[in-house]
Amino acid sequence: MNRRLREGLGWLFLASLLLLVIVWGVRLLGNLGGHTEPLVDVQLFVAAPGGGLRIEEARIKENELNAPMLWARLQEVSQKSPNSVLPPDAKLQEVRQEDSVLVASFSGELAKGRYLGSNEEIALVYSIVNTLAQLPDVESVRILIEGITVESLADHVDLTAPLSPDPTIVVE
Numbered sequence: 366m367n368r369r370l371r372e373g374l375g376w377l378f379l380a381s382l383l384l385l386v387i388v389w390g391v392r393l394l395g396n397l398g399g400h401t402e403p404l405v406d407v408q409l410f411v412a413a414p415g416g417g418l419r420i421e422e423a424r425i426k427e428n429e430l431n432a433p434m435l436w437a438r439l440q441e442v443s444q445k446s447p448n449s450v451l452p453p454d455a456k457l458q459e460v461r462q463e464d465s466v467l468v469a470s471f472s473g474e475l476a477k478g479r480y481l482g483s484n485e486e487i488a489l490v491y492s493i494v495n496t497l498a499q500l501p502d503v504e505s506v507r508i509l510i511e512g513i514t515v516e517s518l519a520d521h522v523d524l525t526a527p528l529s530p531d532p533t534i535v536v537e
Contacts, residue, residue, distance in 0.1 A: 505529045
């Protein structure tokens with residue numbers, strides 16, 4: 366009887382161990398399944414010193430494809446560039462979509478600071494426009510400062526109307 370009891374306990378232990386492995390395996394697969402969200406390829410248009418745009422490829426989770434995420438990634442990539450024209454302390458304050466126009470309001474730091482020549486201002490503005498216009502159903506971007514329409518950031522680019530993306534200013 367001692368031998369049968371030990372064999373029974375041994376089989377019970379093995380069955381418990383197998384059940385434990387199955388439960389933990391299912392949990393592990395469930396956690397891995399949550400990380401397989403579809404990714405979307407986007408382009409971040411980084412303002413190059415002296416003018417023009419440089420393209421940086423990025424992948425973003427499909428459910429995170431929105432203006433704040435694109436802005437954050439654009440800032441992150443821009444600040445790695447020497448002599449970035451995108452002010453590091455500029456913030457995206459508010460964003461809304463009106464038909465096919467994305468209206469983006471930025472903090473005053475976007476328009477303040479150093480002098481921007483015409484090429485640099487064009488690069489800065491279209492860095493924002495080309496990047497944000499990749500969002501679904503967005504054809505143009507209207508840039509506001511502190512929620513107010515401004516004529517320009519540095520007297521070179523008219524910001525009183527929405528701007529469509531301009532791929533012609535991309536440099537290699």
